[in-house]
Amino acid sequence: MSPRQTLLLLLLHVLGTLCLPILLVGVVNRTKSWWGGRKGPSLTQSFRDLARLLRKGSVVSATATPLFRAGAWVVLASALLAAQIAPWIGPLAPLQFRHDFILFAYTLGLARIFLMLSAMDVGSAFEGMGAAREAAFTAFIEPALFLLVGSAAIGSGDASLAGSIGHWHAASSFPWLAVPAVLVLLVLLQAEAARVPVDDPATHLELTMIHEVMVLDHSGPELAAMQYAAAIKLTIYAGLIAALLNPFDAQQAPMSATAAAIALMIAVAIAVGCVESLVARLRMRTVPAYLLSATVLAALMLAVSSWLTEAR
Amino acid sequence: MIVADACGLVPTRDLVAQPLERMIADCANAMAGGDRLCSLFGRACAGDLLVTAILQQSRHGFAVLRGRAPAGSRYPSLTPQFPAAHLVERELFEQSGLTPDGHPWLKPLRFDGAQQGRMHTYPFFSVRGHDVHEVGVGPIHAGVIEPGHFRFMCHGERVLHLEIQLGYQHRGVETLLLQRPVRSLTPLVECIAGDSSIAYAWGHCTAIEALSGATLAPEAERVRGVALELERIAMHLATLAGLATDIAFLQGGSSYGRLRTAIINASMRSCGSRFGRGWLRPGGVRCGVDDLRRQDLLDTLAAFAHDIAEVNALMLGARSVRSRFRGTGKLSAKAARELGLVGLAARASGVAIDARADLAPMPYAERPLAVLVEEDGDCLARARLRMREIDESVRWLQQLLAAPAGVLADRASLAPIGPLRGDAIAIAMHEGCRGQVLHALETASDGTLLRYKVADPSASNWLGLALAMRDNDISDFPICNKSFDLSYCGNDL
Numbered sequence: 001m002s003p004r005q006t007l008l009l010l011l012l013h014v015l016g017t018l019c020l021p022i023l024l025v026g027v028v029n030r031t032k033s034w035w036g037g038r039k040g041p042s043l044t045q046s047f048r049d050l051a052r053l054l055r056k057g058s059v060v061s062a063t064a065t066p067l068f069r070a071g072a073w074v075v076l077a078s079a080l081l082a083a084q085i086a087p088w089i090g091p092l093a094p095l096q097f098r099h100d101f102i103l104f105a106y107t108l109g110l111a112r113i114f115l116m117l118s119a120m121d122v123g124s125a126f127e128g129m130g131a132a133r134e135a136a137f138t139a140f141i142e143p144a145l146f147l148l149v150g151s152a153a154i155g156s157g158d159a160s161l162a163g164s165i166g167h168w169h170a171a172s173s174f175p176w177l178a179v180p181a182v183l184v185l186l187v188l189l190q191a192e193a194a195r196v197p198v199d200d201p202a203t204h205l206e207l208t209m210i211h212e213v214m215v216l217d218h219s220g221p222e223l224a225a226m227q228y229a230a231a232i233k234l235t236i237y238a239g240l241i242a243a244l245l246n247p248f249d250a251q252q253a254p255m256s257a258t259a260a261a262i263a264l265m266i267a268v269a270i271a272v273g274c275v276e277s278l279v280a281r282l283r284m285r286t287v288p289a290y291l292l293s294a295t296v297l298a299a300l301m302l303a304v305s306s307w308l309t310e311a312r
Numbered sequence: 313m314i315v316a317d318a319c320g321l322v323p324t325r326d327l328v329a330q331p332l333e334r335m336i337a338d339c340a341n342a343m344a345g346g347d348r349l350c351s352l353f354g355r356a357c358a359g360d361l362l363v364t365a366i367l368q369q370s371r372h373g374f375a376v377l378r379g380r381a382p383a384g385s386r387y388p389s390l391t392p393q394f395p396a397a398h399l400v401e402r403e404l405f406e407q408s409g410l411t412p413d414g415h416p417w418l419k420p421l422r423f424d425g426a427q428q429g430r431m432h433t434y435p436f437f438s439v440r441g442h443d444v445h446e447v448g449v450g451p452i453h454a455g456v457i458e459p460g461h462f463r464f465m466c467h468g469e470r471v472l473h474l475e476i477q478l479g480y481q482h483r484g485v486e487t488l489l490l491q492r493p494v495r496s497l498t499p500l501v502e503c504i505a506g507d508s509s510i511a512y513a514w515g516h517c518t519a520i521e522a523l524s525g526a527t528l529a530p531e532a533e534r535v536r537g538v539a540l541e542l543e544r545i546a547m548h549l550a551t552l553a554g555l556a557t558d559i560a561f562l563q564g565g566s567s568y569g570r571l572r573t574a575i576i577n578a579s580m581r582s583c584g585s586r587f588g589r590g591w592l593r594p595g596g597v598r599c600g601v602d603d604l605r606r607q608d609l610l611d612t613l614a615a616f617a618h619d620i621a622e623v624n625a626l627m628l629g630a631r632s633v634r635s636r637f638r639g640t641g642k643l644s645a646k647a648a649r650e651l652g653l654v655g656l657a658a659r660a661s662g663v664a665i666d667a668r669a670d671l672a673p674m675p676y677a678e679r680p681l682a683v684l685v686e687e688d689g690d691c692l693a694r695a696r697l698r699m700r701e702i703d704e705s706v707r708w709l710q711q712l713l714a715a716p717a718g719v720l721a722d723r724a725s726l727a728p729i730g731p732l733r734g735d736a737i738a739i740a741m742h743e744g745c746r747g748q749v750l751h752a753l754e755t756a757s758d759g760t761l762l763r764y765k766v767a768d769p770s771a772s773n774w775l776g777l778a779l780a781m782r783d784n785d786i787s788d789f790p791i792c793n794k795s796f797d798l799s800y801c802g803n804d805l
Contacts, residue, residue: 036566125447129786197632200560204455205790207447208558216454280561280632283640284469284787 031273071118088239090250091166335379396652511744655747
C-alpha cells in the first residue's frame with residue numbers, strides 16, 4: 001500500500017468520524033420508529049437539529065462559571081480526539097502508537113470529568129444526582145474496556161488500539177472470542193453513548209436520567225456540542241465492532257473494507273435500535289450489575305485469550 | 313344524623329345543628345361503626361359557622377351531620393384516631409378557620425383565599441442526618457404536565473420521605489360555582505378536572521335532577537353510562553401509555569397512545585367532543601346513540617379489543633417491564649384503608665371500593681360491572697388493574713350496545729328541569745376513572761345555592777403516593793407517580 005493510499009484512508013477515517021454520527025443516530029431513530037409503527041424522521045434529521053441549535057443563543061444559569069460553557073466544548077473535542085485513536089475501517093487510525101488505548105480511555109475520561117463538572121457547576125440537585133450516577137457507573141465499565149483491549153492485544157500481538165482490534169481476526173483466539181467481544185462492546189456503547197437499557201436519551205423525566213440530566217442546563221451551541229459528542233461516542237464503539245468484524249483487508253481492498261465497515265456500523269445501529277424498541281430500561285439499581293457483567297465477561301476473555309495464545 | 317333518601321336528598325330543616333364538639337363525637341362514632349367520612353365543609357351563617365359532614369354508610373347510602381360553632385373555634389381532631397380524616401380536616405381548617413386540635417399534619421392544602429401567593433411558606437417536613445439530601449422537583453416540570461412541587465428527602469438514591477405540595481392550580485372552583493346561575497353550571501363543572509369531564513358532569517346532573525325532582529328516562533342514563541365508560545377506557549390508556557414511555561418501552565408507548573385516539577375519536581363522533589364535553593346536561597343527554605352510532609361504537613370496540621389484547625400481552629410479556637413494575641411503589645391494603653384511599657389506587661391495594669357497585673346507580677344497577685381488585689399494591693398491580701378495567705368496560709359496553717334498539721336513547725333526551733327545591737342538600741357520587749367524584753349542593757329556601765362542595769378522588773389519594781414512595785429509588789418516582797396518575801387540578805380546585 002502506497003503512502004498516498006494510506007493518507008487517503010486516514011482522511012476517509014476522519015471524514016467518517018465526522019459524518020457517520022449523523023447517519024447512525026438517524027438509523028437508530030428510524031429503527032425505533034419502524035418498531036413503533038411510525039414512518040420516522042429522515043436519516044439526516046439530527047444534522048438539521050444540530051444546525052438549528054447552532055443558530056440559537058444560549059441561556060446560562062446565574063450560578064454557572066465559565067467552566068460550564070467550556071465543558072461542552074471540551075467534551076466535544078475529547079470525543080473527536082478519541083475518534084481519531086479508535087479504528088473503524090480496519091487496523092489503522094490517524095493517531096496510532098503503542099499503548100494508545102490508555103490515551104483513548106482517558107480522553108473519554110476527560111470528557112466525562114468535564115461533563116460532570118459542568119453539570120455540578122449550575123448548582124441543580126438533579127444535575128448533581130446525574131453526575132454522581134455517571135461517576136459511579138463509569139467505575140464499572142472502565143475495566144471492561146481495558147480487559148477487552150488486553151485480550152485483543154494478546155491475541156494479535158499489537159499494542160495499539162487500532163492494531164489490536166483490527167488484526168485480531170488473524171489470531172487463533174478470535175473465533176472463540178468474537179461474539180463475547182461484540183457483546184462487551186455493545187454494553188460499552190450503551191453505557192458510553194447513554195442508550196437504553198442503561199439510560200434513555202428520549203426521556204423527559206429528570207429523576208431517571210443519567211447523561212441527559214447533566215446536559216439539561218445546556219442550550220444552543222453548547223447543547224449541539226453535547227449531542228454531537230454523544231453521537232460520536234456511539235460511532236466510536238460501532239466503529240470498533242466494525243473494525244473487529246470487517247472481513248476485508250483495508251490494505252488490499254480499501255474500498256470494499258470501507259463499504260463493509262459502514263454496513264457493519266449501520267447493522268450495529270439497527271441492533272441498538274432494536275434493543276431500545278423491545279426492551280424496557282433497567283431499574284437504576286440493576287444497572288451496575290449489567291455493566292459489571294460486561295467487565296466479568298471481558299476478564300474471562302483475557303484469560304481465554306492468553307491461554308489460547310500461550311498454547312500455540 | 314339524617315340519612316339521605318334514594319335520590320341523595322337531605323332536607324336541611326330537619327337537620328339540627330349540634331355544638332361542633334358533639335357533632336365531631338357523633339362523626340367519630342359513625343366512623344368507628346364503619347362509615348366513611350367523604351367530606352367536611354363549613355359555611356358562614358349569622359356570625360357562626362355551620363359545619364356539614366357527609367358520611368357514606370357502609371358504602372351505601374349517605375348520611376349528613378351538622379354542627380355549629382363560632383368562627384375561629386377549635387375542636388378535637390379526628391385524624392389521630394382516623395387518619396383518613398386528615399385531608400377533610402385540613403380542608404375545613406383552610407376554608408373556614410376551624411382548628412382541629414391534635415391534628416398531626418395541619419398543613420395548607422391549596423393556599424386558599426387570603427393565603428394566596430404564600431406558597432413559598434409551606435412548612436416542609438425535614439429529615440436530618442449525615443448524608444441525607446433533598447431533591448426538589450417542580451412546580452415546573454420538563455414534560456407537559458400540571459404543576460406540583462415534589463420534595464424528596466433521600467439517602468443516596470433511596471427515598472426516605474416524599475412531600476407533595478400542591479395548590480398551584482387553585483382556581484377557586486367552589487366560589488366560582490356559586491357566582492354563576494345554577495342552571496348554566498355544567499360547562500364549568502366539566503372543566504374542574506378536564507380529563508374527567510363525564511364523571512364530573514354526571515354527578516352535577518344527578519344532584520340538580522334530585523333538587524328539581526326531575527325523573528330521567530332510563531334510556532338517557534344508559535347513554536351516560538356509555539359516555540363514562542368510554543372516558544374511563546381513554547384515561548386508563550393514557551396512563552398505560554405514560555407508564556410504557558417512562559420505562560422506555562417503545563411498543564407500549566406508541567400503541568396505547570394510538571388506541572386512545574380511537575376511543576376519544578369515538579366520543580367525538582358521538583357528541584362532538586373528544587372529552588365528552590356537552591354530552592351530559594341536567595335532565596339527560598344532548599346526544600343520543602342511534603343505530604348508526606351504535607354500530608360505529610361496536611365496530612370501534614371490536615377492533616380496539618383485538619389490538620389492546622395484543623399490546624397488553626407485549627407489555628406484560630416483557631420480562632424487563634415486569635421487573636421494573638414488580639415490587640415498585642408498594643402500598644399495603646392496611647395503609648390504603650387507613651388513609652382512606654379511593655378508586656383505582658385503593659382497588660390495586662386490595663380494597664374493594666367502587667361507587668358503580670356500592671351505590672349501583674342506573675345503568676349499573678341493571679347491568680352490574682365486576683369490581684376488580686389486585687392484591688399486591690405495587691406498580692404492576694396498578695398497571696394490570698387498568699388493563700383489566702379496560703377489558704371489563706369494553707365487555708360492559710359491548711353488552712349494552714348490542715341490546716335491542718330502544719334501550720339507549722337514540723336522540724337528545726332532556727327531561728325538563730323545574731325550580732330547585734329549597735332548604736335541601738343534594739349529594740351525588742359517581743365513579744370516574746380515578747375514583748369517586750362527590751358533589752354536595754346546599755340550597756337556601758328560595759332554591760339558590762348556598763354551598764357547592766366538590767371532592768375529587770385525587771385529593772384523598774396523593775398521600776398514598778407519598779407513602780408508596782418510601783424506601784423506593786428516587787429514579788422509580790416517575791413510574792410510581794404515573795401508576796397512580798392523580799389529578800392536580802382535581803385536588804387544587
